[in-house]
Amino acid sequence: MVALGTIHDWRPKPGTVISWSASPRAREVAVQAPASAVPPSYQQAQHLRSYRELARQDREMGRLGIGAWDIPGTCDIDAMTAAINAHLRRHDTYHSWFEFDPEDRIVRHAIEDPESIDFVPQDHGLQRPDEIRAHLLRTSGTPLTWDCFTFGVIQRADHFTVYLSVDHLHTDGMSTGILYVEIQLMYASLLYGSAMQLPPPAGYLEFSAREHAHNQAMNLSSYEVRAWIQYAQDNGGTLPDFALPLGDRSVPNVGGMVAAQLMDAEETVAFEKACEQAGVRFSGGVFACAALIDREITGADTFYGITPYDTRSTAEEQLSAGWYASFIPFVVDMSDGSFASVARSAQKSFDECQPLAKVPFERVLELAGPESGLTAPEYVVPMVSFLDARKIPVSAEWDRINGGIFGDSRSSDQVCMWVNRFENETNLTISFPDNAVARESVSRYLEVARLVYQRVAQSQFVS
Incomplete structure (x- = not known):
């Protein structure tokens, strides 16, 4: 089972740390990169503005995706250098950096020659776990610098740990799996003398341009816009x-994270059967439980939820790193309190609302205008995510390689929830202001969540 948590939950054994960062020449090329006509994606723009606003308040933002895994033996530094550079040159999200112009617009600069990207290793000597974590945070850059990503290994007598840190500006959950597979395969192939030829990924800049064009074509009559407006109006004029x-x-809070088992393997199978009997997928059951948990807490008969959705739509995009x-x-x-009825309502709403993933709420607010009465949420909304971790590339290997995915826990004013299905259990991971x-x-x-999930698994809801 892959370890999930904050960087404070990552406790690597001591070892010699070698990290990779951009060479002076690569930084010089990046600084000179020309402005691009391609705007940032909506996700990137919101991230950059949030980072700048918090920085003005002398507050830090939790923003890093951190991954780590073990490899037997001694790291071949030349092979790892080649693998890291191949990954960075291959994915064009890493070729951009951003700045605000005098009109407060965000301008993308794009490196024209990917071969000029050159990350080089540096030996930092023997370090303890707290020193390793501090080193990673110190060398990860910011969203307003080009090289806001870093890589490293921690060498020990018989094995080494590979770690990476990428700002959310360039990564999402799927990207972490892509990055692991690429570096692992490329490194292994180079050890045997030849670089593996991987299929070309889609370009993130192309996605950003397409997303921008799609959203510029939206108007108040568009289904996606009307659906978002109706959703927000029914929820009091904003998001939940x-x-x-x-x-x-309003004061700085570091980010906390906790994980707890919802169901063991047997209960998970029983839960899945309850979903099948209701005519929904496992994810529909998860969204139904989010609603039922809310009803236990608030007494409301209607639940307004938000869930992340991967907008990759082609085989090439499935291979592409980016946000x-x-x-x-x-x-x-939930007017009919049975699990089956609630689950069907949740699944139907989720399926019907999938087109809304391509129209950010920020764009809806632009179109609706202040006269609509709609407002942006004061804090990031509490998303409810479902992840079937068994479908992550080589998920069965995570235990053997001591794999982990972590957040940086710098600051938080939000709650995010991930229901994760593993081989032997289903758990709930929650991040929150600590x-x-x-x-x-x-x-x-968490207490209410366990109660609701186990009721479903034990068929205590009337179908």
């Missing part, structure tokens, strides 16, 4: 917030 108090989010993940709103009717009020609320939420 977490059902329980989270303390004072493709967007969000889908869904509404669940203060006393939020910890108590998350503990309460």
Whole structure:
């Protein structure tokens, strides 16, 4: 089972740290990169503006995707250098950097020759776990610098750990799996004398241009826009917030994360059967449980949820690193309290709202204007995500390679929830602002979540 958590949950054994960062010549080429007509994606633009606003308040933003895994033996530095550079040159999301112009527009600069990207190794000597974590955070750059990604290995007597850190500007959950597979395969092939030829990925800049064009074509009559507006109006004019108090989010809170088992292997199979009997997929059952948990806490008969959605749509995009993940709103009717009815409502809403993933709420607010009464949420919405971790590339290998995916836990004012299905259990991982009020609320939420999921697994809801 892949380890999930914050960087503080990552406890690598001591070892000699070698990290890769951009050469002075590569940084010089990046600084000179010309402006591009391709705008940032909507996700990137929001990320950059959020980072700048928090920086003005002298606050840090949790923004890194961190991965780590073990490889037997001694790292071949030349082969690893070649593998890292091949990955960076291959995916054009890494070729961009951004700045704000005098009119407060975000301008993309794009490196024209990928071969000029050159990351070089540096030996930092023997380090302890706390030193390794501090080194990773210190060398990961910011969203307003080009090289906001870094790689490293921690060498020990009989094996080494590969780690990586990529700013969310260039990555999403799927990208972490792509990065692992590419570096692992490329490194292994180079050890045997020849670089593996991988199929070409789609370009993230092409996606950004297509996304921009699609959204510029939207108007108030477009189905996606009308659906978003109706959703927000029914929810009081904005997007949903977490059902329980989270303390004072106007002050800096480091990010906390906790994971707890919802169901063991046998209960997970029983839950899946309950979903099948209701005529929905496992994910529909997860969204139904999110609604039923909310009803236990608030007493509401309607649930307004948000879930991430991978907008990759072609085989080439499935191979592409970048921030493709967007969000889908869904509404669940719980007037009939049976699990089957609630699950069908959740599945139907999710399926019907999938086109909305290509139209960010920010674009809807632009089109609706202030006269609509709609407002942007004060905090990032509490998304509910379902991940079948068994479908992650080489997921069966994660235990053997000590694989882990971590966030940087710098700052948080939000709650995000991931329901993860593994081979032997289904668990719930929650990130939250780490203060006393939020910890108590998350503990309460987990208690209710276990109760709801186990009721379904034990068929205690009337179908």
